[in-house]
Structures are given as structure tokens and as C-alpha cells.
Amino acid sequence: MTAPTRVPVRTRTSADLIRAEEPVLAHNYHPLPVVVARAEGTWVEDVEGRRYLDMLAGYSALNFGHRHPALVEAAHAQLDRLTLTSRAFHNDRLAEFAERLAQLTGQDMVLPMNTGAEAVESGIKVARKWAYDVKGVPADRATIVVAADNFHGRTTTIVSFSTDETARAGFGPFTPGFRVVPYNDLAALEAAVDETTAAVLIEPIQGEAGVVIPDEGYLTGVRELTHREGCLFIADEIQSGLGRTGRTLAVEHEGVVPDVLLLGKALGGGIVPVSAVVGRRDVLGVLRPGEHGSTFGGNPLAAAVGTAVVELLETGEFQRRAAELGAVLRDGLADLVGKGVIGFRSRGLWAGVDIDPALGTGREISQGLLGEGVLAKDTHGSTIRLAPPLTITEAELVSALGALARVLGRG
Template sequence: MTTPTRTHRTTPAPHSSAELIRAEAPVLAHNYHPLPVVVARAEGVWVEDVEGRRYLDLLAGYSALNFGHRHPALTAAAHDQLDRLTLTSRAFHHDRLGGFAEGLARLTGLDMVLPMNTGAEAVESAIKVARKWAYEVKGVARDRATIVVAAENFHGRTTTIVGFSSDDTARAGFGPFTPGFRVVPFNDLAALEAAIDETTAAVLIEPIQGEAGVVIPDDGYLTGVRDLTRRAGCLFIADEIQSGLGRTGRTLAVDHESVVPDVLLLGKALGGGIVPVSAVLARRDVLCVLRPGEHGSTFGGNPLAAAVGSAVVDLLATGEFQRRAAELGTVLHTGLAALAGRGITGFRARGLWAGVDIDPAIATGREISERLMHEGVLVKDTHGATIRLAPPLTITREELESALASLEKVLGQSS
């Protein structure tokens, strides 16, 4: 990583990582359990802590940093927009929003865009749209619409969303919950078909379940979901907030089966790791159920977000990052396969995204994450026994192979 030129300090040197972590404890809500590393600078696939130690970032902000830290095209777009206009609210038009929406619609093959900020906002917005569509278009009786979701899902952490989560950690203590959701097993078409009836407004699923440990459905599952929803006259909502925008080797995970959902949810990488940007994309007849005053967001589609989002769309339009993810995904898959039975009990990988199950006789996922941190590689555990690998799509083959060698080393130390 190129180290920025040092300038004369007028304030004391940074505290150590340990001191900064201790200082956080009394004043910062404990809703995360981060690894004990304090990042101060970053570029590309590398981050640097306050003491100058460098790490390969194999988490990439849960896919928010698909293009790496501070990608020059994205930071240039942000800098340029910061000098001109950052916010108007949607009370007025601005000169960046139309181009952003047009480019994103063209990239995904859908008709219309509803810009929001966070992934959870996109999911909540889609729930509102689906219900309104059910009442106005499908003819479901008022307040009777249902939405079918998959077990082990992760769509965000609002009270509505955690209400249909099957994760007790996310759910317990936050009720009462919003009714109108039916939970079925993921990757089970028969269960999905049995749950759909005349009240069903939509089926909401992640094409690949990220938080659950990068769980990939059987070939044909997404096609089956598309066929079932079409026959039942309900919407297929694909949550690609983590899986989309090049991560799996295609622009979207549904592209692996050439499936086009009725509603598509994007976020994370859409903001380039610079600002939160999300979007609901849909067919025109679906999004047109919203009318002025029925839904909104002060910051949704703001000029800075639109400028960065447009730059992200431009990067993806070349196909370079999708190709890189596919090609380097083969390297990732091969490297993990070589470790099967040597500290890992299994893995699932698509493109530059993998869930790796650690043998509980060796260590927990947290312990392996901490040991990798000491080797200069950053990952994060999920559900106790699994670590997720999601490096920026800008990683080189050599950097990826180095990270896999580090994983092999820490697994060997544990045996």
C-alpha cells in the first residue's frame, strides 16, 4: 500500500490499538464484537492499523467494498461532487439522479429505480411496495397480504425484518413483531409452493444466503422460485444486497440461472464503500403503485450518493470485475478444496465469496479469525463455526494465494 506523505503533527500521536479499544468501551454501544484491530488507513485490498501494521482485507465490509478501499474512480467521483452539491432532498430535482437511475436500470435489466440509503431500508421499502401491489393489482383483501421468506435469512435488523428471522440472537427481546410473514426452509421448492396461497404478495429470498454462511441453493432452485411465483401471480423479490454487483462472478447472483426477478434489492457495494446507497428496482407496473407522499427518504438518491453510484455502475458496465471474480473464484475454490479435512469440515464458494466451516475440534470461527489477524489477514466469523471470505474484487492472484496460505498455516497450528 502506498503510504501517504507524512505532515507535521499539531496533535499528539495516535493512541495504541489497545488504548483506543479501551476508550471505546464505556461510551460505545456493544452491538458488535469486532476483532481487536483499529484500522486507520486503507487502500485497495490493504488496511493499516494505528501502529502501522498492514492486513489483507478479506471481508470487504461484508461486500460493501467490492472495488476495494478508496478506488480512484469512486473517490474522484465523490470529491468532484463534494465540490458542487451534496443534498437537495427529494423536494427538488438534481442533475445526478436521473443518470444514476437510468444506468442502474440498464445494468440490471429492470424498469424503474427507488433510491434509498441502507440495505434494510431497501428491504422495508420492498415490503411496502409488495403489499400495496397485492391490494391494488392482485386484489388481496385489505391487511391480509402475506410474504413468504426463507429460514436462516438475513435481510437487516429493523423490527419488522428481525420479526421473520430464525436467528434467536437477532430476534429475541425485540417483539412484538409485525404479522404477515411465512417462513419456509431455504432451497425447498415443495415447502415454498405449499406456503403460497391467494394472500401471497411476494416471495422474498437471498439468492445466496450470506450471513448464514454463504449458503448456495441447488441448481434450478432460483428458476423454480421464478416459475412458482409467476404461476401463483405473486412477486419474486431477490435480495442481492450482499450477493450482487459482481461478487459471485456475474453482475447478479440470479444471473447464474438467467432469472429476472420482479423486484431486485441492491445496496452495500452500490455505495463503493464511500456512502450508504441502496435501491429497489422493479418492473414499471410494480413500482408505479407508489404515489407522492406514500414513501420517501430525505437522503435517498442524494447527489453525492448518485454520483458515487453512477461511478459504480460505470465500473460494472465493463464486465471486468465480474470476470475477475469468476476467474479468481476458481483459485479460491481450489485452495479451499485442498484444505478439506485439514481443519475445515466443508465450504461453499461462488465467485470471490466463500463460507468455510471450521472443524470444532480444532477451533471456533472466532479463534481462527483472531489467528488470521495475527498473520495479517482479516476475516470474520458467523454462527460460531464458520468464517466468511469476501475479498475485494481487485485482489490479485498472488494476494489471494497468500491469504489461503495463511489460512492453511493457522489451521495447521490448531491441529
């Protein structure tokens, strides 16, 4: 039987490519109907040449925009030299990456991994090992306290302590050892902590939940509680960290220093997956050879790109831009309250926007924005997330807010 002639990908339309995905890709995503072919800075272009302003930035993986010249240059240079050795050997890029990342975050040691979920899984393992070796928790009895409405990834262990039934249903049995308490509730947190508690694991700002910002003093309270009760404070800064909120880390808004930081997304510069567990020496120092690892974690290409990312953040430019343009975003959203927006939460260049349900779901509003040449994404119900690259200009940001106003006005 003669195989059908395939149309080259480069000549297919968006509709062709979307149809082609249907029978061969697992349906674990429900993307908006746009097929991106090229990107530069804050803009992407589809296969027909239509341009869109990116107001999602890969869920903060593209904090520095698409194909930032310094990051692309670092990747190209490393591709010509060395890409992978595995951690069976040393490589000449890893030490500088670890040293500079530790210095940037005010920590001592770095455990390099690849994806955000790997960083979370690694943080969980480190916390448990620390609990047994240092705190003296009896074997297999360590617990970790987490917050409701969290999002830390989608592995089996992580969804074991999710409260999102879409993420959980059909994937049990679940991993034990977690206690879930309401977010932003110090009394509930204190009641859940006991002598078996290895760590409290929270997002300083809950991104997937709709950019939920806790009350002033909550993070300080978590830090004081964990100090007092002798357990670790693990901050998941995979979405909130590395400039997004106007500071290098979101915990800096309260001057808090956790015992362990989980980083990812923007750490790879939108080029390669890079994540890391960063923490105190007496915590990460519990790991011994053979107890944890990753073939690609800390590979030379990732270390080269990660170092270039740290160099960008060391200037403070992106943190300042996020803070200054964050005020523009906040004021623009405030002007839309009562005009289709019923509420919003923002910090830096990151916002969760609650749309009047009478005007449509979050997905419907995102589709309306797509028609205006703006890419955004819904989260729950009628809430959309805005998280543009930190390289966005004020004019581009104002244009995106104008597009949102027009979409709401048509509702």
C-alpha cells in the same frame, strides 16, 4: 472540577482506542481487536502501521476495494458542487444514476434509498401496495413468504421474520404478515403460497448463514412458482449482487429475472451508503407521492458515486475477475479439506468455510488470521466467511489461503 486532559486520537495506540470505546459505544458489535486507520485497495493499516489483507471487504460493501480511484474522484468532484437537496427538489445527478442502474440490471424503475435494510423495508412496502392495488388482496391481509436462516437486516419488521434468536430475543412484539419456510425447498414454498401472498422474498445465496448456495434449479423454480401463483419474486442481492459471484447478479447464474431486486452495500462503493429497489414499472409504479420516501435517498453525492459504481460494472471487468479468481479460491479451499476444513461453499469471490470445531470457533480462527495479517470474520459456530475485494490479485489470494493453512496447522 477540571476536565481530564484528552490524548489526541492520532497518538493513541490500538489498545487505548479499544478501551476508549468501551464506556461510550453501545455494545451491538464484538469486533476483532484491530483498529484500522488507513486503507488502499485490498490492504488496511492499523494505528501502529501494521498492514492487513482485507478478506471481508465490508461484507461486500467494498467490492471495488478501499478508495478506488474512480470512486474517490467522483465523490470529490461532487463534494465541490452539491451534496444534498432532499427529494423535495430535482438534482442533476439522479436521472443518470437511475437510468444506468435500471439498464445494468435489466429493470425499468429505481427507488433510491440509503442502507440495505431500508431497501428491504421499501421492497416489503411496495409488495404489499402492489398486492392491494393490483392483485386485489383484501386490506391488511397480504403475506410475504421468506426463507429460514435469512438475513435481510435488523429493523423491527425484518427481525420479525428472522429465525436467528440473537437478532429477535427481547425485541418483540413482532410485525405480522410473514411466513417462513425452509430455504432451498420448493415444495415447502409452494405449500406456503396462497391467494394472500404478495411476494416471495429470498436471498439467491444466503450470506450471513454461511454462503449457502441453493441447488441448481431452485431459483428457476421460485421464478416459475411466483409466475404461476401470481405473486412477486423479490431477490435480495444486497450482499450477492454487483459482481461478487462472477456475474452482475447472483440470479444470472440461473438466467432468472425477478420482479424486484434489492441492492445496496457495493452500490455505495465503500464511500457513502447507497441502496435501491429496482423493478418492473407495473410494480414500482404503484407508489404515489407522499406514500414513501427518504431525506437522503437519491441525494446528489450518492447518485454520483452510484453512477461511478455502475460505470465500473458496465465494463464487465470485475465480474470476470470474480469468476476467474473464484476458481483459485475454490481450488485453494478444496486443498484444505481434511486439513482443518471440513467443508466449504463458494461462488465467485465469496466463500463460507466450515472449520473443524476441534480446532476452534470461527472467531478463534479469525483471530488467528489476524495474527497472520489477514482480516476475515466468523458467522456461525466454526464457519468463517471470505469475501475479498474484487480487485485482489491472485498472489494476494494465494497468500491469504496460505495464512489460513498455517492457522489451521497450529490447531
